[in-house]
Amino acid sequence: MHRTKWFSPAEVLRQATGNNGRMLALAGPRNPYPGALGVIEPGALGDVLLVDGNPLDDPSILTDPEHNLVAIVKDGQVFKNLLADDK
Structure with missing residues (x-):
């Protein structure tokens, strides 16, 4: 079943990104990442995706x-x- 049966698309994306970062932070010393996760801010670890569509x-x-x-x-x-290919 798709999660969108119970959650809005925004909630599903939040669960897959920011919420997972907060869950890893709760692992304390077992957290393998030394920086903040699930946020875009200076010093945070993370990936950024630019999507063609919404x-x-x-x-x-x-x-x-x-x-x-x-x-x-x-x-x-x-x-x-x-984007670099468009120039």
Whole structure:
């Protein structure tokens, strides 16, 4: 079953991102990450995805990253950037 049966797309995205970061922080010394997770702020660890579309309208666009993810930044390093190809 899809989570959207019970939760809005925004809630599902929040559960998959920010909530997981807060859960890892609760692990205390077992948390393998030295910085804040699930937030975009200076010093935080995280990934940034630029999506072609609005996952709040259609969360299924995230199931096809090859076509729908325009940019991927992980740990401050750019892994995919289709915006640069447009120049």
